[in-house]
Amino acid sequence: MDQQRATYVSALVYTAVSLLGSVAFLAATTLRGDYNWVARLGGAGWVFLLLMIILMPTVTPWVKKRLGGRQG
């Protein structure tokens, strides 16, 4: 149950942060430069993917440790 909860919470955290990152990218491309929509969306997608890859293995053990620590 704890394991499931940790997985759920971490998925929520890394997805949210990755989404925020790609939204920030979109915002930056809108505010700066003259990019077409393909570049903007493609770039946002790539940023999202890389952020997910970076955050999944870092957030998951962190959340598991925190949740485990609190209960234990």
Place this chain on the structure above:
Amino acid sequence: MSEGKVKEVTLPVAGMSCAACVNKVEKALEGLKGVASARVNLAAAKAGVEYDPAACSLADMEQAIAGVGYEVPWDRIELLVLGMMGTHCQQNIERAVGALDGVARVQVNLGTDTVTVDYTASLISAAQIRKVIRDLGYQVSDKAEGEASLDRERQARQQEIRRQLVNLLIAAPLGLLVMAGTFRDYWVLHTFIPSFLGNKYVLWGLATPVVLGPGRQFFVNSFNGLRRGVTDMNLLYATGIGAAYFIAVINTFWPNAGFGGEKATFYESAALLTTFIVLGRYLEAVTRGRTSEAIRKLMKLQPKRARVLRDGEELDVLADEVQVGDICLVRPGESIPVDGVVSEGYSAVDESMISGESLPVEKRAGDEVIGGTINKTGAFRFRATRVGKETALAQIIKLVENAQATKAPIQRLSDTVARHFILGVHMLALGVFLFWFFGGFNWWFDPNSHFILSPWELSGLQVFGFSLLLSVTVLVISCPCAVGLATPSAIMAGSGLGAQNGILFKGADAMEATAKLQTVIFDKTGTLTRGEPSVTEVVSLDGRQDEVLRLAAIAEKNSEHPLGEAIVRAAQERGLAVPDAEEFAAIPGHGVEARHNGSLILLGNRRLMAQRQVALGPLLTEAERLEQDGKTAMFVAAGDQARGVVAVADTLKDSSARAVQELHRLGLEVAMITGDNRRTAQAIARQVGIDRVLAEVLPEDKAAEVRKLQEQGRRVAMVGDGINDAPALAQADVGLAIGSGTDVAKETGHVILVKDDLLDVVGAIQIARFTMRKVRQNLAWAFGYNTAAIPLGAGILYPFFAQVVSPELAAFLMAISSLSVTLNAMSMRGFRPPIRRGGRPAEVARQEARGIGQPVEELR
């Protein structure tokens, strides 16, 4: 964890290809309840796990390993079991065998009377499994001879080689076709490459099977890892291949989507990237097996069958079914099946594979023989003393395997780098993408620019395609495979080299510590010296030395004192008749007196001679000279007349002087530790050229002396026998237990020297230094490659030369990098420590001619 008993098991793990895989497997195992620690060795493809059997089973571990995308190739035995009557028999066997420590799985097939057991040989032997089934009342034999002893690890490696070869055979031709089609419009290629091959839909049709076939493994493995929160090399490949393929597909079917259009179909990148990565994996699988060749050679030595004498009948049985006490028969040319003691016959045995001794060793009744060695000349019988996992060979194999499964401290650096590398590389790829997207492209992009070593122009690319391309190249070029392989591949080859020379390193840390030694301390008695006194000089007033020795031997004939035994032995060796004395009396603290043919013989010290008023004259000067050299001088008198002096001392081993000299040549300080008085110790030290003497040290204080040297900042080795000197060996940075013979498992110490030869101390240091040199070369290459390659991949050359590395070139460089590290480790094969290459240094020969290290008497 603390409630249960912690056990240790070594599991084979197949399918690992890089340091990140190691991290992944370690994490998976350590995540299991009941696992205290897990350490994985990439080169050995083994995981050493400390676990509580009550909380965690081998099947749990297998599941965890499989969960992150790897396999456990268990040892397997297939048995023909007769007498099984139904399902309850099946259950009995499954329950009994399944409960054994080290058994992962039992399958009983009643239809074929077959029992198949998956187990790990690090915890249980096939013979023990057979015995358990036999004890249940069934008849057991091997299903197919030899099958049980199949090397599962080699099988798994061959499977991996086959799998990657099939992948390569699919990827390479298709990749080349894609490349030919892509570059068709360049140079003269259009004259012989058909036009249809340049069609983007054909290219899509050719590249897709490469990405989804051979490339599928990277997507599946990285997904499995990500699900568990771990990353590995597969992720780099998957993102690289996936991104290249994804853009190519978009540009093929939606050319106006702005990803670079029809001119930017990177099918050749996706296909060749896959091809080169698969090529790298294939070559690695082929070569990595070769670094462990030494241990394989040792394993091959294990004889399969034995001929034993039971109830007067000669039986041919499996070697691991020989029991202690069995009489075994060995003919010329045959392998000796188990360890034992010769009971009958005479022969010469080749023990080079165990001890590194190149000459055959003579064996006669009472001599020990070692299982796995080869009988050369005569036939003999021997009584088995150690069988199965207790034999010297089995112990050596286990020791070397354990050593290969450990990690050298130097590996911590590469492990730490590899552990954080993947994430770091993805962060870098993100940084590179953002840099080129928001700045670099606008500042430097030139539509006429090229990939390095490629005619491809980047004109079709726009800001997103270009930034993505460099980002992908960084992912591919950064693979730290070489970093992960650098240390274990060399350590593995080094431990094997040691084993071939009778030098057993107990772990990679022992190997590294040996290479860094500054001081070597030898225990004196039994290590530098033979450990038993012998007559070194006889001085006679009238020149009749034999007569003096004969008189001394007559007086000592009934003595049990070691000095007396040495005198009697020396007389017998010279062929002197030593009759019994009519009377004999020991005078404590003085010597002995005996009567022979009516004449009184005295043998003893100055006090005895003074008591009996025997005038010593010039013998006193001779005695002082001998005592200065650390020898015990005993005066001999007969009929109240002084006749001479017999000097007795513990003599140096033949190899002592040369070993010390070679250690000096290696830049080490050499010390000697002994309980003897300072004068005797100094005399011995002078003879061999020892720098530092630690004399009058009680056995229990030896460890403290070692510690004192360590406190001075020196890295200290202690050489001694593994039993008496155990505390000092344990205290030293490296304890070298010498002359352990065949009982290697009982030895204390970090390095076990099978032979009683001090030159092996030098050999151990030479092998360790050679190995660590290879480790450093490998690390320098691996880190150097990544340090140089990452900026290249990130486009550092682009602002200056308008050239970038293509993803496929990046994959090629990455494959070459890990291959070069493995090849460097493979080049260690055939290394012989210089001390064993034959030829004695001229200086040593000169010293020996001057009598250094030799009993004086022998040279006169």
